Amino acid sequence: MLDGPAGLLHHRWRKGKNDKGDGMADLREMAWQRIPEHGDPQDWISGNFQRWELNTSDLAARRGIDNRFATADELRSAVHLCREVMQPVREKFGRYSPNSVYRSQALERALKNKPASWISHSQHTLGQACDIEVHSATNLRLARWIAEHLRFDQLILECYSAEAGPYSGWVHVSLKPPGQGRNRAEVLSYVRDPATGRYVYVNGLVESPPAP
Numbered sequence: 443m444l445d446g447p448a449g450l451l452h453h454r455w456r457k458g459k460n461d462k463g464d465g466m467a468d469l470r471e472m473a474w475q476r477i478p479e480h481g482d483p484q485d486w487i488s489g490n491f492q493r494w495e496l497n498t499s500d501l502a503a504r505r506g507i508d509n510r511f512a513t514a515d516e517l518r519s520a521v522h523l524c525r526e527v528m529q530p531v532r533e534k535f536g537r538y539s540p541n542s543v544y545r546s547q548a549l550e551r552a553l554k555n556k557p558a559s560w561i562s563h564s565q566h567t568l569g570q571a572c573d574i575e576v577h578s579a580t581n582l583r584l585a586r587w588i589a590e591h592l593r594f595d596q597l598i599l600e601c602y603s604a605e606a607g608p609y610s611g612w613v614h615v616s617l618k619p620p621g622q623g624r625n626r627a628e629v630l631s632y633v634r635d636p637a638t639g640r641y642v643y644v645n646g647l648v649e650s651p652p653a654p
């Protein structure tokens with residue numbers, strides 16, 4: 443066990459940090475509504491996930507884009523999502539880190555090549571959505587398991603096609619925390635429309651048809 447709280451690695455981090463008088467906190471038992479806005483990136487916020495995993499981004503790092511949480515609300519929504527979706531997936535499918543959870547407006551604009559005036563309405567900007575993949579199952583199998591076992595607002599199998607390989611695409615899952623509106627339990631796929639070659643949303647979990 444390398445990543446768990448009882449692991450040696452964990453113990454070493456804690457010791458090193460404590461030497462400087464600060465350090466990571468174990469927030470796993472703390473109600474999501476009370477998680478402090480600022481803290482150590484290595485704070486444990488669920489059984490197997492740490493604070494940094496909720497807003498890390500390669501693109502933000504490469505381009506120097508600020509992807510800190512806008513307010514505590516987005517962070518707390520992400521913690522709620524982590525505990526209700528990411529953690530059960532971890533327990534079923536094994537170790538992984540999410541591709542993307544929170545995305546600031548600046549990161550959304552960079553990602554989608556939009557002008558400074560554009561506002562993203564993606565649930566990623568609210569901390570209410572994650573993009574995940576696991577090593578032990580295809581994205582289709584992962585999405586089917588989530589559809590059957592977890593609560594969510596939208597579950598979207600994105601860009602999955604057998605032609606591109608069983609691990610193509612990713613799974614987008616959103617969940618609104620209590621007080622933020624009804625969770626719709628929508629199941630969709632984002633697939634290539636063979637007629638136009640463009641990607642479209644369709645109902646259910648389906649793979650992209652092969653290219654003509």
Ligand SMILES: [Zn+2]
Nearest residue numbers: 571572573614
């Ligand atoms: Zn997404």
